[in-house]
Amino acid sequence: MQRANNLFERIPLRGNLLLAVAKALRGKRAKRDALAWVAGLDANLERLSEEIRSGEVRVGEARQFMIHDPKERLITAPCFGERVLHHAVMNVCEAEFERRLVFHTYACRRGKGQFAALEASRNFAAENTWFLKMDVRKYFDSIPKAGMLDRLGRVFAERQVLDLFTRMLHAHRPGERCGLPIGSLISQHCANLYLDAVDRLVTQDLGLGASVRYMDDCVVWAQDKPTLTGVREAVRARLAAMGLAFKCEPQLNRTTHGMDFLGHRVLARRVVPNRRSRIRFERKLRCINEAVSAGTMGEAEAQRCLSAVCAFVSHFGVAAWRRRVMLAAGRGP
Numbered sequence: 001m002q003r004a005n006n007l008f009e010r011i012p013l014r015g016n017l018l019l020a021v022a023k024a025l026r027g028k029r030a031k032r033d034a035l036a037w038v039a040g041l042d043a044n045l046e047r048l049s050e051e052i053r054s055g056e057v058r059v060g061e062a063r064q065f066m067i068h069d070p071k072e073r074l075i076t077a078p079c080f081g082e083r084v085l086h087h088a089v090m091n092v093c094e095a096e097f098e099r100r101l102v103f104h105t106y107a108c109r110r111g112k113g114q115f116a117a118l119e120a121s122r123n124f125a126a127e128n129t130w131f132l133k134m135d136v137r138k139y140f141d142s143i144p145k146a147g148m149l150d151r152l153g154r155v156f157a158e159r160q161v162l163d164l165f166t167r168m169l170h171a172h173r174p175g176e177r178c179g180l181p182i183g184s185l186i187s188q189h190c191a192n193l194y195l196d197a198v199d200r201l202v203t204q205d206l207g208l209g210a211s212v213r214y215m216d217d218c219v220v221w222a223q224d225k226p227t228l229t230g231v232r233e234a235v236r237a238r239l240a241a242m243g244l245a246f247k248c249e250p251q252l253n254r255t256t257h258g259m260d261f262l263g264h265r266v267l268a269r270r271v272v273p274n275r276r277s278r279i280r281f282e283r284k285l286r287c288i289n290e291a292v293s294a295g296t297m298g299e300a301e302a303q304r305c306l307s308a309v310c311a312f313v314s315h316f317g318v319a320a321w322r323r324r325v326m327l328a329a330g331r332g333p
Helices: 012-023 031-037 040-055 080-099 114-126 145-153 159-170 185-194 196-205 224-243 277-293 299-311 319-329
Strands: 061-065 073-078 129-136 211-215 217-222 251-254 258-259 264-266 271-273
Touching: 012 031, 012 040, 012 080, 012 196, 031 040, 040 080, 061 271, 073 080, 073 211, 080 185, 080 277, 114 211, 114 217, 114 264, 114 271, 129 224, 129 258, 145 159, 145 185, 145 196, 145 258, 185 196, 196 211, 196 224, 211 277, 217 258, 258 319, 277 299, 277 319
Parallel strands: none
Antiparallel strands: 061 073, 129 217, 129 251, 211 217, 258 264, 264 271
């Protein structure tokens, strides 16, 4: 595929930067750094535009914190100005990422997402006898920066665009060979693109169209076990060449036994929240009730939290179970 050209001059344009500000403000309007940045909007837009054009854009200012649900992760949240930069770059470059991804890659893509990945998984499970589930060990931390930039060099032809990506990627753990931050828009799209080589191996080189990938979680289906054994070893070798490795030995089993994937249990005919997700849902309901009872959370805020908690378990025909749990917790259906 031909490398993309004539993109750089669109990134620092005022209209693109204003769109980037609007996207960066989503869910962040009350944040202190967002309010401060918008208060000096015209000056900040002019400064950012000039920094992009000169190749001297400032990056690396971020807040780090740990989350523990569903598992422990270190999140790196860029400052508001850098969030604007990331959106400005992706407003222009996202289409070039999109063009190079296979259909059944579902993370960080418009019209895709977690539940679309689960729906495709259910269909493939119904049509095939065996599945192979693979994931990558410490994926974001393990991505080689040189390998990532080499992949970007096969997408973008302009040196200025590549220099922008280089500055943004090297701002995380400067001086270290590997690692992209979790929580950065740019790193999410880059990480998704990096494993496109595995998608192409499975779908094109090995000719298996029954596959789904959500970031570093990948599942392949087939009618026989030997086919998937070959896929497992081919993917293992490809990951090694990319500086990556399996998190643990891939799961190879019959679809009738079911598979845990993206917080759900994928069976041959249906998808339901898995045991861990059900426990988390019940625990979060209890926490909301306890906060309301203690007076630390108002009813309006409780309803907002409840809506967010219920969104994860509002698919795939689990309404009856959800209603029972909520009634038991005293929150109603």
